[in-house]
Amino acid sequence: MYKVIIDGQCGCIRRANMALESNFSDRDDALIAASNLAQRMNDDFCGKHQFGVRQEGENLLVTIEMRG
Ligand SMILES: [Zn+2]
Secondary structure, three states: OEEEEEOOOOHHHHHHOOOOEEEEOOHHHHHHHHHHHHHHHHHHOOOOEEEEEEEEOOEEEEEEEEOO
16 A cells, blocks of 8 residues: 655645545555646645655655745
8 A cells, every 4th residue: 555645734735625645556656646746736836835755665755845
């Protein structure tokens, strides 16, 4: 089981009411979902944060950093 976890709590995530964790049985599916998620968050959110994907064992963390 692979997990995509949103790591870090920007106010945008709370406002968007997103699920912070989702499970996938396939690693590639999880990887694609995580990158799509990070991409969408970079496009849609406040722009103050930069989202990326980091792999940690079987988990894929969607990470958050302040921009600039
Ligand atoms: Zn934000």
